[in-house]
Amino acid sequence: MGYALHRSSLTAKENFVNHTPKKFVAVAALMLASAAHAVPVSLTKLTGLTGGTLAGTAVYKADLSAIGLASILSIGIRDNSSGLGGAVGQFSGFDLDAIKLSTTDCADAACAKGAAGLSLFDFVSHVLFTPGTQRVPVDAKLFGTDASGSAVDNAVATLDQFDGESTTGPTVFGFLSLGDDGAIDFDLTAAASTTGLFLYIGEVGDNGEVAASDVIVREGHVLPEPGGLALFGLAAAGLAWVRRRR
Numbered sequence: 577m578g579y580a581l582h583r584s585s586l587t588a589k590e591n592f593v594n595h596t597p598k599k600f601v602a603v604a605a606l607m608l609a610s611a612a613h614a615v616p617v618s619l620t621k622l623t624g625l626t627g628g629t630l631a632g633t634a635v636y637k638a639d640l641s642a643i644g645l646a647s648i649l650s651i652g653i654r655d656n657s658s659g660l661g662g663a664v665g666q667f668s669g670f671d672l673d674a675i676k677l678s679t680t681d682c683a684d685a686a687c688a689k690g691a692a693g694l695s696l697f698d699f700v701s702h703v704l705f706t707p708g709t710q711r712v713p714v715d716a717k718l719f720g721t722d723a724s725g726s727a728v729d730n731a732v733a734t735l736d737q738f739d740g741e742s743t744t745g746p747t748v749f750g751f752l753s754l755g756d757d758g759a760i761d762f763d764l765t766a767a768a769s770t771t772g773l774f775l776y777i778g779e780v781g782d783n784g785e786v787a788a789s790d791v792i793v794r795e796g797h798v799l800p801e802p803g804g805l806a807l808f809g810l811a812a813a814g815l816a817w818v819r820r821r822r
């Protein structure tokens with residue numbers, strides 16, 4: 577009973593620290609630190625539209641040299657359209673045509689499409705997609721996703737190209753629909769210096785869904801790194817060993 581009284585006088589954090597090996601705490605702190613320093617970016621809509629033959633993609637730009645971070649390792653986009661604007665079913669939520677990091681400062685959408693991008697994206701293994709919900713009538717899965725509906729099919733989404741065909745008809749192509757409140761995070765394959773760096777995001781349909789979207793950049797990765805996972809496993813093994821000794 578005395579022990580229970582003692583525990584209740586501790587905060588959850590104190591309890592965690594007091595009952596967890598130091599190495600484990602250090603690794604956990606490291607992981608928390610890498611997730612910190614997330615900064616929302618403000619977007620400016622460029623003039624004109626781009627995309628595929630239907631040219632229905634609006635492009636938004638963020639000047640990353642102004643965000644107060646020397647470099648970034650991940651970028652996150654979250655739909656915040658509140659079920660308003662755009663289409664229903666598989667096209668619900670923000671429709672992402674492409675994302676690009678470039679040192680070219682563009683004023684119009686066509687420039688953003690043609691600008692040379694930094695090769696820091698891996699749209700297959702460095703992407704964390706969290707599908708949002710569909711507006712009724714619901715389809716089998718969101719547009720631009722693979723058979724599971726929970727991962728990006730970049731052969732359809734082509735997130736490296738501003739080529740979206742802005743239609744719900746048979747020629748639809750080249751983007752990913754996030755779904756309402758859906759999110760996508762990109763871990764860069766290397767740190768990107770923010771000096772003179774611009775972020776471009778293409779929104780298919782130009783119906784205002786991106787204006788309400790949240791876009792953030794971070795100093796750390798989102799997905800656990802193989803080295804970090806190994807360290808975490810070591811710490812967990814140490815914790816199990818300590819528990820067996822007690």
Ligand SMILES: [Ca+2]
Binds near residue numbers: 662663785
């Ligand atoms: Ca949409």
Ligand SMILES: [Ca+2]
Binds near residue numbers: 672674
């Ligand atoms: Ca595309």
